[in-house]
Amino acid sequence: MTFDDILDLIAAICLLLGAFLSLAAGIGLLRFPDALSRLHAATKPQVLGLLFIVTAVALNARSWSTLLALLPVLLFQVLTAPISAHMVGRAGYRTGNFRRDILIADELEQAVDAATLEAEAAGEDVPDRGVGPSPTV
Amino acid sequence: MSVALTVIYFATGLLFTAAALLAVARIVRGPSILDRVIASDVLLTTLLLVIGAEMVINHHTRTIPLMVVLAATAVFGTIAVARYVSKQDHPAQGEGANPDGPDGADQELDDAAKNVDARDDTIVDDVAEAAVESPEAERAEGK
Numbered sequence: 078m079t080f081d082d083i084l085d086l087i088a089a090i091c092l093l094l095g096a097f098l099s100l101a102a103g104i105g106l107l108r109f110p111d112a113l114s115r116l117h118a119a120t121k122p123q124v125l126g127l128l129f130i131v132t133a134v135a136l137n138a139r140s141w142s143t144l145l146a147l148l149p150v151l152l153f154q155v156l157t158a159p160i161s162a163h164m165v166g167r168a169g170y171r172t173g174n175f176r177r178d179i180l181i182a183d184e185l186e187q188a189v190d191a192a193t194l195e196a197e198a199a200g201e202d203v204p205d206r207g208v209g210p211s212p213t214v
Numbered sequence: 215m216s217v218a219l220t221v222i223y224f225a226t227g228l229l230f231t232a233a234a235l236l237a238v239a240r241i242v243r244g245p246s247i248l249d250r251v252i253a254s255d256v257l258l259t260t261l262l263l264v265i266g267a268e269m270v271i272n273h274h275t276r277t278i279p280l281m282v283v284l285a286a287t288a289v290f291g292t293i294a295v296a297r298y299v300s301k302q303d304h305p306a307q308g309e310g311a312n313p314d315g316p317d318g319a320d321q322e323l324d325d326a327a328k329n330v331d332a333r334d335d336t337i338v339d340d341v342a343e344a345a346v347e348s349p350e351a352e353r354a355e356g357k
Contacts, residue, residue: 089222096229099260103236112248119256130266137270150285157289164296
């Protein structure tokens, strides 16, 4: 077993781990009960799975420049995954797209209630309970 | 040695196939537009990983630019849809999905009906579809 063989084997195992995380996301999507828990499952392959695949590609090419070329992929994904998860989570909360009966705590509700009370005390027109201060926020 | 690698590559392909099929199943079943957006995001991520895996299996690095572009632009679709859903802010937040408050779907339908004049027809169709399917359909599926 030469050094090349060992590198190939490590790359293959990284591939397998990345594929496994992808499958975990798929199973989570199908099995979890509401949109917010599915969001949790969906983020597994986005960062760690990609990290495994990037490692595998760099090991397979055996070059540092390949790793350098793949770093932007990882960087973009790490930068943008929280943004999209935040937007989807926020939209999910506002449209009531979650199961309140399986929530343990809802700290946002207290904040929304407090803001509503404050706005009413200030004499502002509060359309309905639960709507944020402005739709453009 | 090469037999072991072949087996691992084959297993990798199987796992990716299963992951993509499960994501497609969630896109088809919904029930809300947010579930579909999340599932399509997973499908895109799976595609990104498959492109990387293909480079390893076939020993080349030609598709790295494709990965960079995909990783950089994947976020826009999700944000566009999530942003649009946010504009549908409906008052009974949370209660639509609560088994004790079965009036959530009606509320959403009312909202959709109110918006019929103001919005593009196709968009309203989507809203109505999402509203009709949302909480009741989910429970009917045996969740």
